[in-house]
Amino acid sequence: MADEVKLHGVTGSPYVCRAVIALNLKEIKYEFVAEDLSNKSADLLKYNPVYKKVPVLVHNGNPISESLVIVEYIDEVWKGVPILPQDAYEKAQARFWAKFMDDKCFPAVFKAVSSHGEEQAVGEAHEAFQFLENELKVKGSKYFGGDNINLVDISATFVAFWVGAAEEALGIELLPKDKFPKLTEWSDNYVNCQAVKDSLPPRENIVAFFKKRFGKA
């Protein structure tokens, strides 16, 4: 029996993008259900009554919400390219850094962007980036996942792509290359991975979004 896989989302969301990358990495055929967040579909509200947000993965009628939960689910159900390490300790480390992206990194970046690069906010974003920079330095590898991308890289998609778009849109500097050489190099490598390239929205759309949402009139 063929699997029915749907992903409810919006193309501009870095969280939705995580799910798209995971689906593409595993070469899963799915239907993208584009949502209008100002007018959410009855299905979305039915599938994610708790948060009413995207992304929501619907697999044979069963809904899964929260991007990192979705990515782990995809990894467990579909074999092929592994997204999480096998070893229990390495898995725990991967989950730790993925959670760090959401708990520390994303809020700091959001504050830095919405404040138009206010000094303290950028300082906090740099603190978060420094942990990632150190992690890459210690690992000494191309990606957080080693030679291949893993859960951590996928969770950091917004750093690799959305941060640059925000910088361009608002004329601010968030991720200076001289301060974060490893993270910058990682960003360049990451966005050029095939599965990631296939999943990212057009850059000009994200730049336009940032200009509209945060740009000075």
Next chain:
Amino acid sequence: MDDDVILLDFWVSVFGQRVRIALAEKGVHYENREENPQNKTPLLLEMNPVHKKIPVLIHQGKPVCESNIIVQYIDEAWHDKSPSLLPSDPYLRAQARFWADFVDKKVYESAKKIWMTEGEEDQQVAKKELIEVLKVLEGQLGEKPYLVGESFGLADIALIPFSMWFHTLNEIGKMNIERECPKLAAWVNRCMERESVSKTLPRPHKFYEFILEMQKKKGH
């Protein structure tokens, strides 16, 4: 083999309690080291440089941080010991992770507000918010014995330590959580029948004393 397991903890922390429950469920022997949040040990700062917080599980010298992540690690590292702390079905596993995450996002913050806000109006808002969150969990519980599937697991472990807060919330918030959420109250009793839970969680009045002490220090 339960070789070399150390837990850096603080007795009152719900997050530390999650880990202790998981270790007890698996029958893992470990050394408990009490940390003082006002005076963190060099070991804690070395083992959790990012957050500098407890709990930290140190297994064979390697640290694991973040309570829900530690619980999953315990389940995987001691997968040969029963019970399993997560279901075997991937969809149910996703549900377990979702609800454990929900507890982190919603319960902790809304519950804390009740003893941290001042002013009648703000407290009313905080109370309403907390009951709404608990009712969502009740909805998930439904007629099931536990939050996800038929067995005690990650989602239950994530939530049950907060039951220790109910007495305090009821006193300070002038509310009655058990009356508002009877199914949840029954679930609490069910979980407390497990030795891993009843032996781990401090008595509710101890937590109340702790909060009163904290409020006094802040000059409430």
